[in-house]
Amino acid sequence: MKKFNLSDLLVLIIWVLPFIYLAIVYAQLPATVPIHFSAQGKPDGFGPRQDVIYLMAITGGASALAYLLMRFLPSIDPKRQVKYGENNFNKIGFGIVSFLSLISLTIIYAVVHNGLSTITWSL
Numbered sequence: 001m002k003k004f005n006l007s008d009l010l011v012l013i014i015w016v017l018p019f020i021y022l023a024i025v026y027a028q029l030p031a032t033v034p035i036h037f038s039a040q041g042k043p044d045g046f047g048p049r050q051d052v053i054y055l056m057a058i059t060g061g062a063s064a065l066a067y068l069l070m071r072f073l074p075s076i077d078p079k080r081q082v083k084y085g086e087n088n089f090n091k092i093g094f095g096i097v098s099f100l101s102l103i104s105l106t107i108i109y110a111v112v113h114n115g116l117s118t119i120t121w122s123l
Helices: 006-028 050-076 082-112
Strands: 032-037 043-048
Touching (some): 006 082, 032 050, 032 082, 050 082
């Protein structure tokens, strides 16, 4: 069994950030919140406040499962060939958790502030 180390603690902190942010701003959410945004960052789909909790549970669960899979893949590999890329799998797991946490934080921010401002790129 693998031991809990400093990188696992960092992943746990990054993973829990969206839940903490949601707990802080949950009282500010209206009864009906935007749940879908257009490409321009404007809300175009609405639902009850609880949908934000469900979305955070889904993204949080997916990121936790992906990290655990990447973390313990060398242990469950029947041919024991993954052990040579163990550091790469840990980095991939860290990236998945970081990316999904960033997406979750962005969604919560957009719900609280009723949309996102977009950057227009011109060439």
